[in-house]
Amino acid sequence: xxxxxxxxxxxxxxxxxxxxxxxxxxxxxxxxxxxxxxxxxxxxxxxxxxxxxxxxxxxxxxxxxxxxxxxxxxxxxxxxxxxxxxxxxxxxxxxxxxxxxxxxxxxxxxxxxxxxxxxxxxxxxxxxxxxxxxxxxxxxxxxxxxxxxxxxxxxxxxxxxxxxxxxxxxxxxxxxxxxxxxxxxxxxxxxxxxxxxxxxxxxxxxxxxx
Amino acid sequence: xxxxxxxxxxxxxxxxxxxxxxxxxxxxxxxxxxxxxxxxxxxxxxxxxxxxxxxxxxxxxxxxxxxxxxxxxxxxxxxxxxxxxxxxxxxxxxxxxxxxxxxxxxxxxxxxxxxxxxxxxxxxxxxxxxxxxxxxxxxxxxxxxxxxxxxxxxxxxxxxxxxxxxxxxxxxxxxxxxxxxxxxxxxxxxxxxxxxxxxxxxxxxxxxxx
Numbered sequence: 082x083x084x085x086x087x088x089x090x091x092x093x094x095x096x097x098x099x100x101x102x103x104x105x106x107x108x109x110x111x112x113x114x115x116x117x118x119x120x121x122x123x124x125x126x127x128x129x130x131x132x133x134x135x136x137x138x139x140x141x142x143x144x145x146x147x148x149x150x151x152x153x154x155x156x157x158x159x160x161x162x163x164x165x166x167x168x169x170x171x172x173x174x175x176x177x178x179x180x181x182x183x184x185x186x187x188x189x190x191x192x193x194x195x196x197x198x199x200x201x202x203x204x205x206x207x208x209x210x211x212x213x214x215x216x217x218x219x220x221x222x223x224x225x226x227x228x229x230x231x232x233x234x235x236x237x238x239x240x241x242x243x244x245x246x247x248x249x250x251x252x253x254x255x256x257x258x259x260x261x262x263x264x265x266x267x268x269x270x271x272x273x274x275x276x277x278x279x280x281x282x283x284x285x286x287x288x289x290x291x
Numbered sequence: 292x293x294x295x296x297x298x299x300x301x302x303x304x305x306x307x308x309x310x311x312x313x314x315x316x317x318x319x320x321x322x323x324x325x326x327x328x329x330x331x332x333x334x335x336x337x338x339x340x341x342x343x344x345x346x347x348x349x350x351x352x353x354x355x356x357x358x359x360x361x362x363x364x365x366x367x368x369x370x371x372x373x374x375x376x377x378x379x380x381x382x383x384x385x386x387x388x389x390x391x392x393x394x395x396x397x398x399x400x401x402x403x404x405x406x407x408x409x410x411x412x413x414x415x416x417x418x419x420x421x422x423x424x425x426x427x428x429x430x431x432x433x434x435x436x437x438x439x440x441x442x443x444x445x446x447x448x449x450x451x452x453x454x455x456x457x458x459x460x461x462x463x464x465x466x467x468x469x470x471x472x473x474x475x476x477x478x479x480x481x482x483x484x485x486x487x488x489x490x491x492x493x494x495x496x497x498x499x500x501x
Contacts, residue, residue, distance in 0.1 A: 095494055095497050096490075099489070099493035100490060103474070104474060126476070162494075163497060168492075177394040177395070181388055181390070192489075192493060192496065232495070232496075234488070255499055256492070258488055258491050258495070263313070264334050264335050266334075272495035274491040278395075278486055279309070279401045280306075280310060281484040282403055283372045283401070284308075284309055285484055286373045286402065287305050287308070288466075288482050289441055
């Protein structure tokens, strides 16, 4: 595969690759071995031309007219997204949300494994949550540094999010998935993504008949 | 405010309005009364020119040089997004995720109130989850129809998501927030948004030093 540098490929294209990967793995579960940009497009509600253009950034994945080999394309997309390895992830915040994240079974076979769950509250520290024992935020820095962990999920109250994010970055975290409903500032070389269901709901209510 | 029809305004602009609203409410909590496109841009990591352009779709919100009145702009954005009212929402799926959603305190003062929690499992039906009693999916259609509920959050396993979405649409739901890690097809006049933390994580790993 031709190796383009990240800077050459628009971020919006990168953002669609995980959707392609998810749809391809679904097709694989359905025992399909070959698919087309049309089939992918139908499933994802994205035009087939867009899909072909996005994938062309990474070299030729399919021969003209024969479609995409699903297993091959999954492997290549996992290479591009660097999820053919397992990334360790820490979760900060052991409230309802942090607990739900820690119980979620969907991370592991998609490239991620939750390694630690942290909280600041003395009532929660030491508590067993599934396979985790809640650890004190005080120990977070050393654990992240010693284990070389690069990814964190932030499930703390909005008012604490910036401070915790600063601590995570200081410890060496390079990517934060922030569930707190607030924007936080991170250095340019640190990745940040947001999950806020309310912003998604408000996006949709714009279109509803009031 | 000039009333543009939804079709005239790019969907990507609509998607940013909830972020502006969230940042403005944060500023209000910090006891600010006036802000600028520069301040908003700094907090949201969006250019001030983009913010001014986005807001100009809805008429003039600020006088040149005097900035935006926060309370006024919040009110107008809530009007545009139709969240100056409270929308009733149903949650389908009473697993860990559905339970966490049901416990989440962040919906109510941002335009949404969870009205019902449904599950298909006989072991879960009748169980008390916070202020909710889990109701059978069999009763979902009539409850949604009778109460005129238009919004649903889907927290069921991937393999059940399409079937449940079809049932929701059949009952009159016009907007679905899908937490199941699978794309689903809905009619053109039904809104759908996705929450899948893994796609967000995979977006970020592209940029990490492997």
